[in-house]
């Protein structure tokens with residue numbers, strides 16, 4: 001009997017690799033809780049966005065099947081609050097990296113977590129050495145028609161709402177959230193100082 005796709009696989013330490021937009025049959029068989037996320041990985045749009053350098057996509061694969069994907073792009077976080085006032089920074093606009101699309105195959109439990117943790121680590125340990133970036137942002141999907149809301153998922157990882165008073169039924173179908181990279185950088189530095197890593 002053939003094993004069901006991704007059955008019993010622990011994705012927590014899987015490699016995350018850059019997607020090749022020239023691959024044929026990209027995302028074939030990918031099934032997601034939300035169809036729009038399955039359609040996107042199979043369609044032309046993601047390929048065009050990667051080729052035009054407006055987005056970059058990384059994937060987790062098993063047996064040449066995509067278990068999950070994430071896209072990242074440059075962003076700016078604009079708020080009405082001076083988020084870094086206590087650091088002497090008066091701006092209300094900050095350099096950021098945005099999570100564009102994040103999806104796991106519905107049979108690949110844990111692939112979403114692996115991708116999100118990988119992205120936060122990538123920005124925190126790699127990107128910040130190359131370009132100024134303080135926050136990771138995401139437009140957390142809220143679908144008033146179905147009640148689907150992903151904000152609490154991101155909150156578990158430490159993301160906060162840009163506008164904590166924003167209505168639960170926003171005019172648009174998302175609420176922007178942000179993750180402060182510096183807190184992680186400081187924790188890593190503290191660990192290094194105690195020679196634990």
Ligand SMILES: CC(C)(COP(=O)(O)OP(=O)(O)OC[C@H]1O[C@@H](n2cnc3c(N)ncnc32)[C@H](O)[C@@H]1OP(=O)(O)O)[C@@H](O)C(=O)NCCC(=O)NCCS
Pocket residue numbers: 032033034037101102103104105106108109110111112113114138139140141148149150151152153
């Ligand atoms: C969100 C998503 C990427 C999570 O990936 P995953 O590999 O299935 O799940 P993870 O291992 O990362 O996380 C599982 C946990 O998240 C929780 N979770 C899943 N969807 C959630 C939601 N919409 N709101 C809150 N929690 C959610 C699960 O209940 C589970 O909780 P548990 O650990 O207590 O059992 C995946 O469900 C998905 O592709 N969803 C559709 C696309 C989507 O919404 N993407 C984000 C758009 S901004």
